[in-house]
Amino acid sequence: MxxxxxxxxxxxxxxxxxxxxxxxxxxxxxxxxxxxxxxxxxxxxxxxxxxxxxxxxxxxxxxxxxxxxxxxxxxxxxxxxxxxxxxxxxxxxxxxxxxxxxxxxxxxxxxxxxxxxxxxxxxxxxxxxxxxxxxPTLHAGVNEETRVRQRYVDLMVREEARDMVRKRAAITRSIRETLHALDYVEVETPILQLVHGGATARPFETHLNAFDQKMTLRIALELYLKRAVVGGIDRVYEIGRIFRNEGVDSTHSPEFTMLECYEAYTDQFGMAERMKEIILNCADALGSRTIETDKGTIDLDGDWAWLGVYPGLSAAVDQEITPETSEEILRRIAESRGVAVNPAWQAEKLVLELFSELVEPSLLQPTFVYDYPPSAQPLARQHRANPRLIEAWDLIIGGMERGTAFSELIDPVIQRERLTAQSRRAAEGDDEAMQLDEDFLRALEYGAPPMGGIGLGIDRLVMLFTNVGIRESILFPILKPAQV
CATH class of the missing domain: 2.40.50.140 (Nucleic acid-binding proteins)
Structure with a gap:
C-alpha cells in the first residue's frame, strides 16, 4: 500500500x-x-x-x-x-x-x-x-472468510460470486413476475413495530425517541398483510427483510429476506399450487429444473409428494406415533435415536423435534409436510377433519425447509385465545412467544375472508439453486466482528 x-x-x-x-x-x-x-x-x-x-x-x-x-x-x-x-x-x-x-x-x-x-x-x-x-491474483482467488467479510473483493475476482448475485436477482424478478401475472398486489409494511407477532422468534428491540416508545424490528410480514386482505386487497404480497435476534449458523441469519403472500378464498392446497408455480418459474428463469447436490439430483419436474408429520415420523422410528402418543414414549425414542430434547418440552414439541432430526434431512425431492400439531403454528386454522391438527404445511427440498403455508385462522375469538396463550408464555419469560396484537384482532373482527398464506425464504431458495450456504446467498451477511 x-x-x-x-x-x-x-x-x-x-x-x-x-x-x-x-x-x-x-x-x-x-x-x-x-x-x-x-x-x-x-x-x-x-x-x-x-x-x-x-x-x-x-x-x-x-x-x-x-x-x-x-x-x-x-x-x-x-x-x-x-x-x-x-x-x-x-x-x-x-x-x-x-x-x-x-x-x-x-x-x-x-x-x-x-x-x-x-x-x-x-x-x-x-x-x-x-x-x-x-x-488477489485471479488464479489464487480468496479464502472463504475473505469471501464473506470482503464481498467486494470476492465479486472482483470470482465469477461464481457475481453469478450468485445475478441468480438471486433473477429469482426475485421471477417471483414478482409470477405473482403479478396472478393479479397479486405488492405492498410495503412497517419494519418498526409496536408489537412483535406473526412468528415465534426473539425480536430486536429499539427505541423511538419521538414517541418515547419501545419498538421492535419485525419478525414476520404476516399480520399487516392480513390486515390488507381484510381491507379488500384479496391477493397481496411483500418481499421484505426480516429480523430475528437468534443464532447464526449455516442455515440461519439474524436478518434475511422473506416472501409472504396471502390470497382470499383459498386454502393450504391452493397455496401449494402457488408455491409450486413460483419455484418452477424460478427454475425456468435460471435455465434448469434439475439441481445437483451433494445428496443427489433434485428433480423439480417430478411429483411433489405430500407427507403427514405423524405417518412420516412413525415410518422413521418403526412404531406408530399419533397425537395421543405420550411424552414418556417420545422421550424414550429421542434418547434411543440420539436426539437432544429439552426437559420442558411437551409432546407436540417433541414430535416436531424428532421429525426435524429424523425425517426432514432425508427428504431430497420436493415434499409438502403437512398435518402439524397446533403448537407448530398459532396462526393456522384448525384442521377441518381432525381437531388435534392444523391446516399447515412446510415445503422440504434437499433436506431443508424452504417455505411454509397455512389455511389461515380468521376466527377472531379463537385467534384471541391463541394469542393470549402466547402472551402468557411471553410474560413467563419466553422471549420467542408472540405478543397480543389488539389492532390485528380488531381487523379480524371486521370480518376476514377465508384465505391461504405462504411464507418463502428467499435466501434458502437461493441456497437451493446455487448450492451455497446462507452466508454466501446473502450479498452482505451479518458476521461476528473479526478479531483485530
Missing amino acids: RIRLAKRADLLESGREAYPVKPERTHSLTELRKRFGSLAAEETSGEVVSAVGRVVFIRNSGKLCFATLQEGNGTRLQVMLSLAAVGAEALADWKSLADLGDHVQVHGEVLSSKRGELSIMADSWSMASKALRPL
Missing part, C-alpha cells in the same frame, strides 16, 4: 488525475465483444474506441505490455501497449504506475492478436481510479 500511495502521489504531482470524474468511454467491453468478436487472427477493425475497466491481469515485458480489463458483468478484454503505439513516456508510466485492481481508460484501435485474442492496441491510456490495496 505504501508503494501504491506513492504512485498516487506521483500522478497528482505530475498534474494528472488519480480519480477523474468521468473518463472517456465510447463502448463498454461487452459492446466491443459483441461488435468485433468475429475478427480473425491478426485482423484489424479500423475503428478507434475508448474503453474503461479494472486491471485483473498484467504482464509488462520490454516494448510490448499486456493487460486484461474487466467490467462489472465479468466481461474481459485484452489491452496491448506497445512502444511504437503509445510512445516511450506513456509506456514507462504504464509500467511504473499501473497495478492489478486499478481502473484504467485506454484509447486505440480494436484488432485481433496473433493468437486470435480480441484486443485494443492502445495509443494512449490514463488512470480512472487508483487502487491502493492489492487485488
Whole structure:
C-alpha cells in the first residue's frame, strides 16, 4: 500500500488525475465483444474506441505490455501497449504506475492478436481510479472468510460470486413476475413495530425517541398483510427483510429476506399450487429444473409428494406415533435415536423435534409436510377433519425447509385465545412467544375472508439453486466482528 500511495502521489504531482470524474468511454467491453468478436487472427477493425475497466491481469515485458480489463458483468478484454503505439513516456508510466485492481481508460484501435485474442492496441491510456490495496491474483482467488467479510473483493475476482448475485436477482424478478401475472398486489409494511407477532422468534428491540416508545424490528410480514386482505386487497404480497435476534449458523441469519403472500378464498392446497408455480418459474428463469447436490439430483419436474408429520415420523422410528402418543414414549425414542430434547418440552414439541432430526434431512425431492400439531403454528386454522391438527404445511427440498403455508385462522375469538396463550408464555419469560396484537384482532373482527398464506425464504431458495450456504446467498451477511 505504501508503494501504491506513492504512485498516487506521483500522478497528482505530475498534474494528472488519480480519480477523474468521468473518463472517456465510447463502448463498454461487452459492446466491443459483441461488435468485433468475429475478427480473425491478426485482423484489424479500423475503428478507434475508448474503453474503461479494472486491471485483473498484467504482464509488462520490454516494448510490448499486456493487460486484461474487466467490467462489472465479468466481461474481459485484452489491452496491448506497445512502444511504437503509445510512445516511450506513456509506456514507462504504464509500467511504473499501473497495478492489478486499478481502473484504467485506454484509447486505440480494436484488432485481433496473433493468437486470435480480441484486443485494443492502445495509443494512449490514463488512470480512472487508483487502487491502493492489492487485488488477489485471479488464479489464487480468496479464502472463504475473505469471501464473506470482503464481498467486494470476492465479486472482483470470482465469477461464481457475481453469478450468485445475478441468480438471486433473477429469482426475485421471477417471483414478482409470477405473482403479478396472478393479479397479486405488492405492498410495503412497517419494519418498526409496536408489537412483535406473526412468528415465534426473539425480536430486536429499539427505541423511538419521538414517541418515547419501545419498538421492535419485525419478525414476520404476516399480520399487516392480513390486515390488507381484510381491507379488500384479496391477493397481496411483500418481499421484505426480516429480523430475528437468534443464532447464526449455516442455515440461519439474524436478518434475511422473506416472501409472504396471502390470497382470499383459498386454502393450504391452493397455496401449494402457488408455491409450486413460483419455484418452477424460478427454475425456468435460471435455465434448469434439475439441481445437483451433494445428496443427489433434485428433480423439480417430478411429483411433489405430500407427507403427514405423524405417518412420516412413525415410518422413521418403526412404531406408530399419533397425537395421543405420550411424552414418556417420545422421550424414550429421542434418547434411543440420539436426539437432544429439552426437559420442558411437551409432546407436540417433541414430535416436531424428532421429525426435524429424523425425517426432514432425508427428504431430497420436493415434499409438502403437512398435518402439524397446533403448537407448530398459532396462526393456522384448525384442521377441518381432525381437531388435534392444523391446516399447515412446510415445503422440504434437499433436506431443508424452504417455505411454509397455512389455511389461515380468521376466527377472531379463537385467534384471541391463541394469542393470549402466547402472551402468557411471553410474560413467563419466553422471549420467542408472540405478543397480543389488539389492532390485528380488531381487523379480524371486521370480518376476514377465508384465505391461504405462504411464507418463502428467499435466501434458502437461493441456497437451493446455487448450492451455497446462507452466508454466501446473502450479498452482505451479518458476521461476528473479526478479531483485530
